[in-house]
Amino acid sequence: MRTILHIIILSAALMLASCSAPKSSLTYFEDLSGTQSGTLPSTDYEIKLRPDDELLITVTSLVPEATAEYNLPLSNPATQSSIMTPSQGKQQTYIVDKSGDIKFPGIGMIHVDGMTTSQLASLLAKKISAEVEDPYVKVVLVNFRINVMGEVNRPGSIEVNRERYSILDALADAGDLTQYGERDNILLVREENNGTKTFHHLNLNDSELLSSPYFYLQQNDVVCVNPNKIRKDNSKYNQNNAFKLSVVSAVTGACSVIASLIIALVIR
Template sequence: MLRLSSIIGYVFLSLVILSIYSCGNRKELVYFQSDSTLLKNTFELSVPKLQTGDILAISVNADDVRATAPFNPISPYQGSTGNIQTSSIFVPTYTIDIDGNIDFPMIGEVKLEGLTRTEAIDYLRKKVQVYINQPRISLEIRNFKVTVLGEVNNPGSFPVTNDRITILEALGLAGDLTINGVRNNILVIREINGKKDEIRIDLTKRESLNSPAYYLMQNDVVYVEPNNARIQSSKYTQNTSIFVSIAGLIITIIAVIVK
């Protein structure tokens, strides 16, 4: 029969092998590892452009408030008694249609598709100043959001209030990758004018900072795939703990017998 020391040795060896197998490789975990890649300044080239289907909140302001009334609809709301108690100014929204236009008050159709937010503001200001002296335009993209899925700590969709967001900021909103997330093959799914595109990015390399997916666009989806350890662990069922308990019991019985 097996000696107790032999059994303990087998168990210890199995644990060592398991721990070695499960340990992550540094090259698989560390972001932006040193290499000779030259980083490019793509900031100005990565400003999101307005697209068909974008929802824009636009308001017009000026020193003469009454002159802006045609551009800023007023919405009366009902009080608890059913009477109109007051009026509240809200920011109207406009959806860019399939032809790239919005229907703006007093002006009519205005083509904004393909413009950046800043360019759209300047363009609308020129249109509005025909009616108002020195108008100020506020424009916000209401449907600018990114979605992060997969092996992150807090997956979900996140609204973006700035003109742009980097993939690092999006992953930060999602709580960063889990230890089981594959860092060298992150997928970004991007749709522009109805056409979907897939971009792969390797965050373990500095060259990822030059990727066209480094700056995300509205409605981008970022997917982090699981590593082999996560895939293997998903094959286990709830009965695994029972099997482990039975194996422990068998080892204990053998240990008692061989004493």
């Protein structure tokens, strides 16, 4: 009798274990949870310019007339787009061509592919300073956009208005991960300067991400939050139930048609 009781208890325990939900940590940077404070290595956030980038470039100085020729007029045919600015109204922008160049007024063609916005600003200021005293050049990337997909509360395209933009910023703007998102398996798809696409898996449970070269995002990055096992199992369960329901409905419909035919034949 005691042996039978032990078998029943063991069987019940195995059933409970098999029915328990898989463990999925919802904690960000879980490896830091046991540490009160500390320091983390930093990483470079400046993005590199590439073809099809849209740039807003303004040149100013103490004498505005001296830098007028270095600012695009609204009707300049060299530009392909325009942007509204609160202080200056509608301004033309530069589109980096397929060769990585822009045509800058008063200077000519400049190869900008691979440069940062600050490097381009310094280069332009140096060239313009040969004619203008103390020029100030501001370069802004205006088509910085990333896409967040998958298990987040607000998936979609995000227009970024600053260069210092991390994976955490993107997830925050997307409403954070749902409870079904895999925090240790975030997929980042990136288009490199040479046109090739690379992918990287990021772990939000590990603080090493903070010093990763992929912590800060670049233009056109795609962030995919994969569903965890619970979400996948629920999806399969719902699909199976939907299939069973469709089969039952089809069988029921067929039986109804057959029954109607039999009744019609009997009545005749």
